[in-house]
Amino acid sequence: MSPSRRPNKNLRALLAEARWTQAAMARTVNALAAEIDLDLNYDRTAVAHWLSGTRPAPPVPELIAEALARRLGRAVSPAAAGLSGEPSGPAAGRLPASDTPISTALTDLCTMENEPARRAAARMLPYREAELAKLATEAGDRVPWQRPPRAEPGDPDDLAVIRLAVRFYSTSFDAHGGRTARSSLAAYLADDIAPRLREHPGRAPRRGLLVEASRLSFLLARMYQDASIHGLAQRHFTTALRLADESGDPTARAVVLRGLSAQGLALGHRRIALRAAEAAAASRTPEGPARAFLLSQLAVTQAACGRHRAARESLDRAERAMAKAGRAGTTGPFTAYSPGSMEFQSAEVLRYTGDLSAARTALVNSLAHRSVEDHRAMALSHAQHAEILVGLGHVEEASASWNSFLDHYGHLRSGAADLAAARLRQMLTPFRKLPAASAVLHRALAVTSPSQHP
Template sequence: MVPSRRRNENLRALLGEARWTQAALARTVNALGAEIDLELHYDRTAVAHWLRGTRPAQPVPDLIAEAFTRRLGRAVPLAAAGFADDLGGAWGDRLGGFRTPVGTWLTELCSLESDPARRADARLLPYREAELARSARSPAPEPEPETAGGADGAEGGLGVVRLAVRFFSASFDAHGGQGARSSLAAYLADDIAPLLREGGHGARRRGLLVEASRLTFLLARMHQDAAAHGLAQQHFTTALRLADASGDTTARAVVLRGLSAQGLALGHRKNALRAAEAAAACPGASDGPARAFLLSQLAVAQAACGRHRSARASLTRAEEALAAGAGCGAAEPFDAYSSGSLEFQRSEVLRYTGDLPAARSALANSLARRPSADHRGMALSHAQLGEILIGLGYVEESCVSWNSFLDHYAVLRSGAADQAAGRMRKLLTPFRKVPAARLVLQRARAVAAPSGRV
């Protein structure tokens, strides 16, 4: 901590306005740290030190400001929380590129990955719930008018970018988000952003913006997979800017869907539902599998908010959309949605409604329909099935699922899979005297040891 000579009266005033005790603020800061995979153990004595003028190390001041922002329903910058900008720029506000041209901003954001010091700082950006709310309610811009252009003007160079979308999407599914993240960031910064800065109009420009949005969306998911949720949110909102600039409503809807899924995973149910509703309501968003992709997330968000009848209706609409697009042949990653993925979402809806046996059946269907090369999806599905089974009291049967999880986990570099492995150990440890559970725990240690995973 950095000592200061002044008492922090701003912080004291905010505590009074929020009607929080010092212990309540400490608990909230700890919870916000957990959102970005940062383990904090502050208590009321730490808050007392802050009130006396001690400045905690970064990113804690940003977490404190975010805590009051959520509590009071208005933006609380660092200075308002009593943390003067003595570090050459408010740390938590250094990444905020809405006033910067999108090509320039994409370079700045993606270049963080190649700078170890800045990457470490950016990874600790707090997740901002107000940003999720702002994205959910932001109106879709009017698309720019069509302009004349030949075939080369429309497609020149886009084929290579689409190949990159396919490659990085397949890499994420097969290996998790930690493998190709730096490569994707470098490709966006060094190849895509300069093309965006060239400006221009017409079909080729719009196509480039759509593909850039998709690549940025994939990078956001990679950061989300590593539990760097604040940084992932920055990439999601940048992908939204790119989609909006293209005028492609489906591209916009896909990003809103991603923002909804991230927010729901972090417990921000109401705003996650608003984002899912905004995604499903995008005018002209594609039918078929892409439509099913949007409606399935809407169903999960509705179920999480207790709207069970609406969730079932949305699932039915998703099934109809998927069936309508069947038999259309091979599709690009952002145009495809599998029945296995839809069954996974169905299991999520059923878990929120409390029907664990039905959720178990849906997950079994999901696993039967997923391609074996989708190691990340298979691993997380087996992990969820294991958690459901142990919740139902089927310890030995859960171990079968956990063993299948480990088959896929062994080839992954995925933070989400690491977290699932941690939950597995926690759930199975009380049953370590059961032979099947003991063998799974032993195997988990053997799988984790070569890579140094805990």
């Protein structure tokens, strides 16, 4: 840390306006650090040092500014908080401006993953609650439009090749989690997809190319999200949204908004996540798998916000859309929605409404529909099932479900699975004298690491 010679009056004034104690600020900064997979353990003494003029090293000034912005409901920069005269992160970690051409922005963002210095800086970008609010509001205010399809010269097989890539990276994510093949996907987007977007100067890229580019960017965002690197995940979701907007495809746009909603909900931003889910569900998406995908997320966010009747209605609409999807027989990522995923969302709605017994049944149904090769979904479903069983007082049954979680955990490099493993240890430790719980705890300690790497 580098000391400053004068007390930080700006930070003290903002702290007073926020009506925060120094300890409360420290706890919030630690929580925001966890959103980008950074382990910080500040307490009130650290805040006292900042107030006396000490400037913390990056990315802490950005985290402090984001903490204050969320508390005060307005933008706060590190400079306004008296923590830096310039952006606190190295220039290599800054993001392309919003008016940068999408192909250039895609290249700049994706090349960060394969350049160590830029990657380290970019991964420390905080998750911006205000950015989610802005995107949700803009999406709700906009009137969706649809670009008419048109033929353009080019290889008729190139989109088929890109769709194979979408399927490959989606399958890899499902089987192994977000910390596998991420660098490969980033390189593919930067080195192959972005140059295609720049072809034929003066003409807009083909709609199909933009849609597939959006899907690949969406998958990359989910990989970062799964690795608990939420700030950078949010930036990739935003890029995917820009690509979908330029395609004019309302379904592609709605899918990204749904992803932004799910990320926001997972981080505790329930009301804004609901707004994003509402904007996604309001899109001109035809009945079928995509409609079910959007409505199921709307139901979960409504339930999370206490709107239980609306959640049930949205879930019913999603199930009706699923029935039509089943008759249509569509397959593949982004064109189908599995019954296992639908049942998992149903379990989430039921969990938020307090009906744990019904949520348990939905999770059992979800697991019955899953492929054994879908290790990520199987692991997280077993973990959720085990947590519900503990809540119902069935510790031995929960131990069996957690054993199944560990069977799949060994195939994964996933931050979400790591967090589930940490909850396993936390929830079973009080029952460690029970033989079943003790056996699972010993197995979990053998296969999980106390420090996980993104």
